[in-house]
Amino acid sequence: MSRGHCILSHGFESGPDATKVTALADAAERLGWTTERPDYTDLDARREISPVGDVPARLRRLVDIAAGAVARGGPVVLGGSSLGAYISAIASLQVPTRALFLMVPPLAMGPMPALDAARVPTSVVHAWHDELIPATGVIEWARARSARLLLLDDSHRLAAHVDTTARAFAELLQSL
Numbered sequence: 001m002s003r004g005h006c007i008l009s010h011g012f013e014s015g016p017d018a019t020k021v022t023a024l025a026d027a028a029e030r031l032g033w034t035t036e037r038p039d040y041t042d043l044d045a046r047r048e049i050s051p052v053g054d055v056p057a058r059l060r061r062l063v064d065i066a067a068g069a070v071a072r073g074g075p076v077v078l079g080g081s082s083l084g085a086y087i088s089a090i091a092s093l094q095v096p097t098r099a100l101f102l103m104v105p106p107l108a109m110g111p112m113p114a115l116d117a118a119r120v121p122t123s124v125v126h127a128w129h130d131e132l133i134p135a136t137g138v139i140e141w142a143r144a145r146s147a148r149l150l151l152l153d154d155s156h157r158l159a160a161h162v163d164t165t166a167r168a169f170a171e172l173l174q175s176l
Contacts, residue, residue: 009084
């Protein structure tokens with residue numbers, strides 16, 4: 001019997017087999033959770049919409065997938081990296097979500113709403129040296145929500161801390 005379902009969204013110009021979301025899926029599955037990693041590469045390629053593809057369609061796809069998972073029963077945890085973290089947070093306002101795991105979340109995404117999320121247990125992993133999203137704004141966003149925050153000596157890709165992020169995700173799941 002599954003403890004719940006984790007939907008893990010990759011970042012822009014990445015894919016469902018990306019290193020970080022794969023590591024999170026492995027950590028969740030070891031703890032008895034089912035996982036799903038939607039593919040948004042078709043939407044990310046739509047540069048005529050915006051420099052980061054079709055973000056509204058990405059959000060709709062995630063909301064539809066999450067609503068289906070909620071309808072099947074059991075808690076749903078949303079997680080993602082960068083643009084995947086952004087849509088996970090916004091989707092949590094539209095679909096019952098048990099917890100959020102946000103890696104290097106953007107605070108703004110062009111004409112889309114500012115980063116917001118349901119008031120659920122939230123863990124944020126960010127990089128001190130993120131070249132795209134300054135840590136100071138993310139620190140303040142996490143503080144305002146009393147979110148668990150892990151700051152790492154890394155850049156936006158968190159490439160040097162894949163295992164650390166997977167452990168942080170496992171800790172969030174174990175706390176539920």
